[in-house]
Amino acid sequence: MVSEDAMTDRELLAAHVAGDATAFGTLVARHRDRLWAVALRTCGHPETAADGLQDGLVSAFRRAATFRGDAAVTTWLHRVVVNACLDRLRAEKVRRAEPLPDDLDDLHSGHPHREVAADAADPAEHGVAAERRERVLTALRTLPEEQRAAIVLVDMEGYPVAEVAQILDCAEGTVKSRCSRGRARLAVLLADVLDLDDDGADPSPHAAGNPAAGPDVGSVTPRGPPAGTAVD
Amino acid sequence: MNDATEPLSPSQEAAVRRALADAGGPVPMPADVAERIDGVIAGLAAERTSGTRPLGGVHESHPEAVVVPLDPAARRRRRRVRVLLGAAAAVAAITVGFGLVADRGGEHDLSAAKEIAQEDSARGSAATDDAGAGVLEGAPEAVAPSAAPPDADRLYVGAERVPSDQPLREVRIAYLREDLVALQHVSLPHPSTADYSGATLSAPAGFMCDPAAFGPGHLVGVEYDGKPAVVAFRAPVGTTQVAEVLACGTGDVIHSTTLAATG
Numbered sequence: 001m002v003s004e005d006a007m008t009d010r011e012l013l014a015a016h017v018a019g020d021a022t023a024f025g026t027l028v029a030r031h032r033d034r035l036w037a038v039a040l041r042t043c044g045h046p047e048t049a050a051d052g053l054q055d056g057l058v059s060a061f062r063r064a065a066t067f068r069g070d071a072a073v074t075t076w077l078h079r080v081v082v083n084a085c086l087d088r089l090r091a092e093k094v095r096r097a098e099p100l101p102d103d104l105d106d107l108h109s110g111h112p113h114r115e116v117a118a119d120a121a122d123p124a125e126h127g128v129a130a131e132r133r134e135r136v137l138t139a140l141r142t143l144p145e146e147q148r149a150a151i152v153l154v155d156m157e158g159y160p161v162a163e164v165a166q167i168l169d170c171a172e173g174t175v176k177s178r179c180s181r182g183r184a185r186l187a188v189l190l191a192d193v194l195d196l197d198d199d200g201a202d203p204s205p206h207a208a209g210n211p212a213a214g215p216d217v218g219s220v221t222p223r224g225p226p227a228g229t230a231v232d
Numbered sequence: 233m234n235d236a237t238e239p240l241s242p243s244q245e246a247a248v249r250r251a252l253a254d255a256g257g258p259v260p261m262p263a264d265v266a267e268r269i270d271g272v273i274a275g276l277a278a279e280r281t282s283g284t285r286p287l288g289g290v291h292e293s294h295p296e297a298v299v300v301p302l303d304p305a306a307r308r309r310r311r312r313v314r315v316l317l318g319a320a321a322a323v324a325a326i327t328v329g330f331g332l333v334a335d336r337g338g339e340h341d342l343s344a345a346k347e348i349a350q351e352d353s354a355r356g357s358a359a360t361d362d363a364g365a366g367v368l369e370g371a372p373e374a375v376a377p378s379a380a381p382p383d384a385d386r387l388y389v390g391a392e393r394v395p396s397d398q399p400l401r402e403v404r405i406a407y408l409r410e411d412l413v414a415l416q417h418v419s420l421p422h423p424s425t426a427d428y429s430g431a432t433l434s435a436p437a438g439f440m441c442d443p444a445a446f447g448p449g450h451l452v453g454v455e456y457d458g459k460p461a462v463v464a465f466r467a468p469v470g471t472t473q474v475a476e477v478l479a480c481g482t483g484d485v486i487h488s489t490t491l492a493a494t495g
Contacts, residue, residue, distance in 0.1 A: 021277045028273060032266065033258035040259055050265045051490070054272055058474060058488045061276045094406040129254065136255040155249050160288030180239075183248045187240050194247040 009073035017065045024061055029072060034157075035081050041152040042085045044141040048092070049085065056084030071166060075159070079167040082149055089145045132193045139189035147182035150175050155183075268472065272490060275469030279447070286361070394434040402455045403463060403477060405487075412475045413491055415463055419452045420494055428467035444483030461486065469495035 004012060004026040012030075015023035028035070033089055043049040060080045067076050078117060099101075146168070153164040153173065165172045187194065240248070242443065261269075398418070405410045419434055428449050435441075435453025441460045448453040450465040456477055459477070477487040 008279060019280075021281060024277070025273045027271065028269065032261050032269070036261040036265065037257065037259040046262070046265075050268065051352070054269060054490045055488065057269060058272060058276065058490065061273065062485055062488065091408060093407060133255040136251050140252075140255075152256075155252035158253070158256070170381060181382070183245055183252075184238065184240050186252070187244050187248050190248065194244070194251060196243050196247045227482060 001139060010069070013067060013073050014065055015016075016061075017067075024064065027073070027077075028057060031077060035077060038063035038078055038152060038157060039081055041084050041137070041140060041156060042082055042149045043089060044145075044146070046150070048088055052088040053081055056081035058186075073162055075167060076220070077160075077170075078157075079154070079178070082167055083169070086145055086149060135190060135193050136186070139186050141180050142189065143185060147185075148177045150178035151182040151186075154179050182194065268470075271474060272472045272474065275467070275474065278429045279466060365402055392430060392432045394432055396434045396453075398436060400436050400439060400453065400455050403461070405457070408477075408487055409489060409491070412463065412477075412489060415452055415454065416465060416473070416475065416494055420450055420465055423468075423494055433462070442481030443480055444478070446478050446483050456486065 004015075004023060007015065007026075009027060009030070012023045013132060018025070018160075035057075039049040039053040039056070040046060040079070043052050051061040055076075057080075060077060067073070071079075142153065149168060150164060153159045153167060159167070161172050161175050164175045170173065223225065281319060288320050313490055396419075401411070401418075403415070431446065431448050431451055431455065433446075433451040439453040439460060441453060441462060446462050446464050447466075449467060452463045452465070454461055454463050454477075460480050462478045464476045464478055464481065466476070470494055472490050473492070474490075476485050477488055478484065
């Protein structure tokens with residue numbers, strides 16, 4: 001009998017569909033930090049992220065048999081979770097009848113994001129990298145949810161545009177457009193902390209040999225999480 | 233928020249993307265969230281072990297959509313029994329009325345088929361009923377997405393009917409959570425007396441809904457998207473409870489969400 005730890009994601013999902021009682025839990029445990037990161041950054045608030053992640057995983061559990069196998073299991077899981085998060089955000093937006101960023105400002109007791117984005121945190125308390133990271137995450141929360149989801153998946157999770165289009169159920173051009181608009185907004189919010197290279201080097205690992213003209217809106221990192229976690 | 237922004241220079245865009253990549257990567261899931269997720273998954277697994285809930289039923293990319301079999305032959309075979317739920321309250325001798333219903337779900341089926349066909353067209357693949365299971369290597373016993381269990385009608389009819397004197401409540405997609413929470417507090421028995429081992433259906437007289445395997449729990453008849461539907465409150469797991477909006481006739485999960493358990 002093969003240990004579940006040694007099984008691929010696809011094998012775990014297949015085992016779950018076949019009736020294995022623990023395979024789905026093993027699959028989720030394997031990717032939980034990455035899924036949590038996507039949910040958290042897409043939702044912008046821990047409580048909403050937890051609810052969205054839970055909704056998504058309940059759906060994934062129930063409709064595992066509909067997984068067609070034409071994408072990685074992690075892509076499929078991301079798709080389910082991101083869509084559940086976006087559903088949550090849309091419902092909140094309708095309920096509150098006000099723009100999402102204002103919602104998030106309200107939820108983050110006393111830390112309006114635009115003010116935080118404009119006023120740097122105390123550099124004496126944090127390292128430069130940590131400070132910049134926090135500034136980026138704070139600025140990210142001010143984006144409209146669909147721009148934010150595209151940015152999170154492409155620029156933070158490293159998914160190719162084509163795969164993000166599958167996850168978000170939209171055209172690749174739409175993903176590129178959302179990324180482009182989101183980056184432009186972030187550039188304004190993060191102007192004082194951005195590290196501008198004089199040579200305008202493309203951060204994409206695939207940029208070698210590419211023409212310099214025309215910004216690449218694709219993934220900065222290879223497919224998968226920047227830090228590298230186990231995938232199938 | 234003003235959407236008007238000037239295009240970024242290549243160096244600006246690269247800098248933004250570097251900053252985002254640096255801020256990306258996995259984030260450790262908080263212990264309380266992990267515990268909650270584990271509890272929900274354990275509850276789902278236990279529910280499935282009971283053998284009353286089929287896997288699948290909601291399309292991979294459209295969790296909000298109801299998926300129905302697309303095969304016309306299958307539709308013809310699937311002559312469904314209509315149950316007159318309201319009869320229980322009005323006529324003591326006839327608690328549940330049966331009547332054969334010709335396939336009148338054509339419009340709904342076409343709508344679902346269109347959605348699925350569009351997606352499959354975009355992917356360059358053909359829609360097949362067993363596509364999901366077929367591609368799962370090592371899953372010979374995979375369950376077809378929309379396969380109705382053979383005892384679906386029995387499970388449905390087996391639900392204990394509790395006539396409600398309250399008007400039929402509407403569950404709105406934009407207020408899904410709020411409506412489900414309200415329904416939860418209005419419809420569920422006190423936690424100390426609640427029994428989730430069977431199926432109890434509460435609905436006002438006159439509520440009509442095609443049968444399906446809705447599974448165990450407290451079922452409440454509602455109106456969803458202008459049509460009758462059933463909300464199933466599953467057995468609480470720890471401090472949470474799964475609530476599902478289920479389609480009449482198929483039992484497919486239209487929405488699934490987790491609420492704080494009452495009490």
